[in-house]
Amino acid sequence: MSVDSATFTPTKTASSERPPLRERFSTFLPQLVLAPSLAATFVYVFVFGAWTVWISLSNSGDLPDYSFAGFHNYAELWVNLRWRIAYTNLFVFSSLYVIGTMVIGLTLAILIDQRIRAEALFRTIYLYPLAISFIVTGTVWRWLFSPTTGIESWMHQLGWASFKFDWLVQREMAIYTVVLTGIWQASGFVMALFLAGLRSVDPDLIKAAQIDGASMPRIYRRIILPAIGPIFIAVAVVLLQFAIKTFELVLAMTQGGPGISTTLPALYVYDLMFQRGQLALGAAGAMMILVALALILVPYTIWTNLRQRREARGG
């Protein structure tokens, strides 16, 4: 309707203020093009998110039931033994995984940064686990950790009959096999991030320190590593996210076992939703995963923004 009034506007000035339909359409074209994706993302993030929140506050059993139950499910989750095992495991797993991956990643980066030959070859070797799915990684490492097929039986073959390495089937130790596999998988990636950082340090600073007679370890400790401080935090944040979302690695390696000893939150949430038909409880668990991610990402985002603003003002 407004289109017609635009075409029939009596005065010239008015018509020049309101461009013809085609042109007005084309001024909104960018917004129109963006709209479907925006709608899809909005639904995905906010509608789906709110939906899961609602389920977590409902009486849902194995079918959605949208009657309000309050925070009952959260209370039930936090007294649940398996959930307690799951988040205790997450603390153990994520701290060892993050520290281990960063130590090995940084070591590799520093070694590679020594102007070595065949750098590209070494980098390719350290990074290939990143291209392989957790399912493949987990399956292969399960074979290697299994006492009947893996490293233990290999040592027996080699004649070391008393050798024992059966962490995979020990309740207390199985989680550490998942940690080791996780470190194996991610440390090449962390190496690449650190290496990029090391190479961005101003070479003049290093040369000056060398002229002053500082030893290489000292230069690393005093100049290079402090200069790439922010990268440590970024890497830790990335790895913590990986750790919180860890699901199929455990599924492929231990399926949460022996017993329930290697259950992680993401695995238990799946189990509640799709194996036990406790949708509301599962949704509450999913919310806790989101909260854990937010606890890491929100402060990190604020910190990065503050730092950028400070740098912008300083420079």
Add this chain to the structure above:
Amino acid sequence: MADAATYDPLRTAGTWGRRAKIIVYALLTLFALVYLLPFTIVVLNSFRDLGDISRNGLIGLPHSFSLDYWIQAWSTFCVGGTCEGIQPFFYNSVAMVIPATIISTAIGAINGYVLSKWRFPGSEVLFGIMTLGVFMPGQMVLLPWAQVLGFLGLTNSIPGLVLIHCVQGLSFTTLFCRNYYVNIPDDLIKAARIDGAGFWRIFRKVVLPLSPPIIIVTVIWQFTNIWNEFLFAFIFSSGTHQPITVALVALSGGGTAVHQYNVESAAVLIGALPPLLIYLFGGRYFLRGLTQGALK
């Protein structure tokens, strides 16, 4: 690498330097062996007969060689009731990953173009909203997806998984492309506009010709992630509709049956091969995607 640091910490340090260099190479080689060991073992086992494996162990030098296990893994091995090998599941993955990668990359490129070169009031906020999808944990959307797929009649189907990966991937592809297009000088766009080119024409004639690097990064990122994705595939597909990651679990996780490690090794390698080849041939772009995807 020309602009990399020009200091040479070890060569300047004399004999101590030479010894240090040997230690550096020794450590690097040791780590390389640890990284290569699992892969090597699986490759070797995929050619060994079962007797050899049980006599000499899964980790051991091969005493037999045959290509049969690859053929069995591909076309005759039994996975979850059907005995057509890993082949149908491989094709499922192909049928899922190709449309999902193309669609999400194409839409991401256009979104990135709008959000960098056709900014309007509020477009930065909308960009922020679009990137939120990157951080959404899968568990938060599982139940809604189950309902939506049921409603659309896409439960347990490849198109259903394509839809999921397109929606989920949009955030990444938009983020990648927008951050790349921001660096295209606005003057180029302005000049084209003065010449009378419109929205699509500028995209086709100015932006797309500058896009190959970011398109390659995005395609590699999407392809690898969708191919390797497990959670959604595991929950929203079953039986003959499973992508290969899910079939591999069914195949090698099978409880009581005697493990045929040679065939399983071959199957695992077939599942790992497409992203691995992409990594080997497009390593530079692979890494760039990885750093951007993880850090932004």
